[in-house]
Amino acid sequence: MRLGLAANQLHHAHADAALFRWLRACEAGIRELELGLHAVGRTYDAILRSGHLEGYAPLRRYPYGREGGLMKLVAEVVGLDGGRTLDGAIYLIDPVDPSSIFPEAVALKRQCVIHGKPFVSTVASARDWIEAERIHAGLAPDPAADVFHALESQTVALIAHDAMKPDMLAFADAAFDVLSRYARRIATGTTGQQLNELAWGRGWPRDTPWVERYRSGPMGGDAQIADLVLERRCQRAIFFEDPQVARQHEADIQLLERAVTTRTDEAVCITSPRVAARWVEAVRRRTAKR
Template sequence: MIATPLRFGLAANRLHHETPDAALFKWLRACSDTIRQLGVQLHTVGRTHDAIEREGMLPGYSGLIRYPYGREGGLMKLVARVTEGRDDVAPFDGAIYLIDPVDPSSIFPEALALKRQCITHGRPFISTLAGAIEWMSVERIHAGLSLDAAQQRSFDFSSQTLALISHDALKEQMVAFAADHFDLLSRFSKRVATGTTGGLLNELAWSRGWPRERAWVQRYLSGPLGGDAQIAEIVLERQCQRVIFFEDPHVARQHEADIQLLERAVRVVTDIASCATSPTVARRWAQAVERSGV
């Protein structure tokens, strides 16, 4: 067990914990060993905590910590703990909130605030089964442990498509991220991007020796003109497995509905898609992959 345990907020909409084969339990079956090895503290909203105990998951594990029910402020407390710790304890390292895209509670203010504060503070906000499984692998690698053999297939990018999207204030950071991890991102079978971001990334690739007759990324329309919706469609068709979306949480966005559409699409195909929503999180993911040697 590592000296300073990781601390994650944990919640799941009803769909993801009401049956034994629901996403929450698939995640725990895939990651229980890693959770125990790393001593990950799971600060868990009441109903989600009750479901874990009902299914006999993580028996006797002291790192499973119960918070109030959502209606009693449990999710609100997670938001506060993402922003800062209490009693000389560090803030949460991120939040795992397995979202059912048609559950009304997924757009309650506390749910939206949890995501926004994770992005603001550079912490992972993980809302899909595939993302939750992979992030435990990321933390495992950063802790100096080898990649779990059962998860190696998810790090095989030769048959995967990656979407790269960034808001205006973060386009320079997206280009810098791509420059720093160009070889890794080039391992994907295909890359797609919205308009302006795609143009900048293609110029970067050509400057790095990528053949000029080939686009490094396939460009869709700009976000406000429908690019987010176009990428959402290929996510829904299971033709795009990963989204790196540098969101600016500090500005009003006229095409907010399109952004939410893309995020909703990722959550519909929760078992195969993941989304990183800030430069800090994307870099931590990329560094782990590069360190893993896969």
């Protein structure tokens, strides 16, 4: 498996920056998985200086961003001739860095979502993804990742754009056992109502909502959930986006995405049904191993 890797400047600017916190937590797992990391110039240079992944052959250097490094990652997520294809991307985002909204940065996420590949934008998401892949590879659970599996004390947000609501309902139905373990489930307006009807149809008590409904996205629901993320009261957002349509409440959606990247060590975000389904299966396998 091969992933593109980039980090905004803040995230590799000092020894305890986000990129290095992730590597300290996950270097062993990266090596176990023999994960190919195709790192944009400054990110690669920072890893080399740090001493992490020393002698690790699957770490490859791409050009600097200004020389097209991030653009090359986008093209390889889509897929190119000669086997130049990436299976997803880790892009540790500083939400106040202007480069995080450059066209190539936006396109990287969009193409990952379109092609059902992981787009990982926080330290928490990167640690969670490595653990899921370790479990799929048959490795023993890492106790340091237990924090991401303490579902009974956590909150999950379930959000879907209109075109993706059927996908969210199908996902929730297939993952009902795992999602029901959460202490609290939250959703924006229409999605929340549909999820409650699904749960009641499965035997959930009709006098108890399965999800707590916030306002619809255009009426501020995304902003309400963003506040919960910022307050560390929501640990995971499963956000099925429709990348094919213009969104009238784009600013609200960006607000939620910005909140997630602001809480980089605590907030996990999953952006496609395929990645979400793989995460659920990893949760089940990891629980069975305990």
